Amino acid sequence: MGACLQTVPVSFRAEDRYDQSLGRLFLPGSMIDRGVEGDRLAGIEKGLFSAEVAGNEKLSPACRLIRFARPEGFPDAKPGHFVSVRVNSFSVPLLRRPYSIMDLTETELLLLVKVVGPGSRLLAEAAVGDRMDIAGVLGGTVFPSPAGEDAVFVGGGTGLAPMIFAARTWKREGNTGNSYLIHGAATSEELLGTFCESDFTKVFRSTMDGSEGYDGDAVSYLQSLLNDDTISGSKLYSCGPAGMVKALELKVSTRFDSHYTSLEAVMACGVGACRGCTVPLREEDGRKLRAVCSDGTVFDASQIAWEDWE
Numbered sequence: 001m002g003a004c005l006q007t008v009p010v011s012f013r014a015e016d017r018y019d020q021s022l023g024r025l026f027l028p029g030s031m032i033d034r035g036v037e038g039d040r041l042a043g044i045e046k047g048l049f050s051a052e053v054a055g056n057e058k059l060s061p062a063c064r065l066i067r068f069a070r071p072e073g074f075p076d077a078k079p080g081h082f083v084s085v086r087v088n089s090f091s092v093p094l095l096r097r098p099y100s101i102m103d104l105t106e107t108e109l110l111l112l113v114k115v116v117g118p119g120s121r122l123l124a125e126a127a128v129g130d131r132m133d134i135a136g137v138l139g140g141t142v143f144p145s146p147a148g149e150d151a152v153f154v155g156g157g158t159g160l161a162p163m164i165f166a167a168r169t170w171k172r173e174g175n176t177g178n179s180y181l182i183h184g185a186a187t188s189e190e191l192l193g194t195f196c197e198s199d200f201t202k203v204f205r206s207t208m209d210g211s212e213g214y215d216g217d218a219v220s221y222l223q224s225l226l227n228d229d230t231i232s233g234s235k236l237y238s239c240g241p242a243g244m245v246k247a248l249e250l251k252v253s254t255r256f257d258s259h260y261t262s263l264e265a266v267m268a269c270g271v272g273a274c275r276g277c278t279v280p281l282r283e284e285d286g287r288k289l290r291a292v293c294s295d296g297t298v299f300d301a302s303q304i305a306w307e308d309w310e
């Protein structure tokens, strides 16, 4: 999955280029005042932290739960926020790797890590006591709360982490609505057993190869669960491959009042400076390219110009 750079009109806001300079981010504890509107957050605190690995648990052949002790001064986060991790102290891999926050408590920062290449492998192999350099909290938008209404979460592959953070956060806030998770994976090796069962009212699993759960993709599964009234809800939340989110928006979203999605575009800087992670949005004054890392990662899925992006 990735952001395709398309030949569509590009709109840069002057204040973005100023506010999102890398120099400011890499000052520990610095503040980037975005001053943005709507449900975007103004004044998210960002900084660089040295975080100690406090636990590393194998959840499946492909996935690890990495627990970091929450560094002193690490800012609060909301569902949809992410961090970027420097996975070792060498120049390879050069770039930090972005990871959604799976949970943040008073004492711990939790990440769900699927091994797909060298960076994720280094993170997944971290030993208790290792230290890693973490930039956070990143992201300019968050998932709006269902405010007591029933919610359906669809997490495809590594998109599960922000769904868990949302469910846990809103439960802690006293949200009383039902929450249903559809976790879609390629194969049973990527499913996590009963790991997040207690975070949701009910969890449904699907695999593309039919090795466990529903035989097929998460979107088809959701359609069948809605059709036979097994689940219902007015709010739809998603995170996963662009193809999955697009299918959700085009095929299922009319059954819900809203569909918010956290996009996982391939990222370089993670703070809106390189413009390498853009997504085309339909806005009131025309089509705009927005940076997934700093204008998102959470977007109203109905605003995404899907015909120009996948």
Ligand SMILES: Cc1cc2nc3c(=O)[nH]c(=O)nc-3n(C[C@H](O)[C@H](O)[C@H](O)COP(=O)(O)OP(=O)(O)OC[C@H]3O[C@@H](n4cnc5c(N)ncnc54)[C@H](O)[C@@H]3O)c2cc1C
Binding pocket: 001, 002, 082, 093, 097, 098, 099, 100, 101, 111, 112, 113, 114, 115, 116, 117, 118, 119, 120, 121, 158, 159, 161, 162, 263, 264, 265, 266, 267, 297
């Ligand atoms: C905002 C955000 C949140 C994320 N949250 C999580 C998470 O909670 N858990 C998790 O396991 N992963 C998450 N990812 C993906 C994670 O960042 C990548 O898997 C990781 O950077 C891969 O690094 P690597 O060196 O192991 O693999 P690389 O060698 O960099 O890439 C290996 C393969 O993975 C693909 N890939 C790399 N990055 C992405 C991406 N962002 N989206 C799709 N494909 C990619 C590459 O195209 C390549 O095919 C997130 C990504 C973003 C942008």
Ligand code: FES
Binding pocket: 266, 267, 268, 269, 270, 271, 272, 273, 274, 275, 276, 277, 278, 291, 292, 293, 294
């Ligand atoms: S990764 Fe550089 S602008 Fe988003």
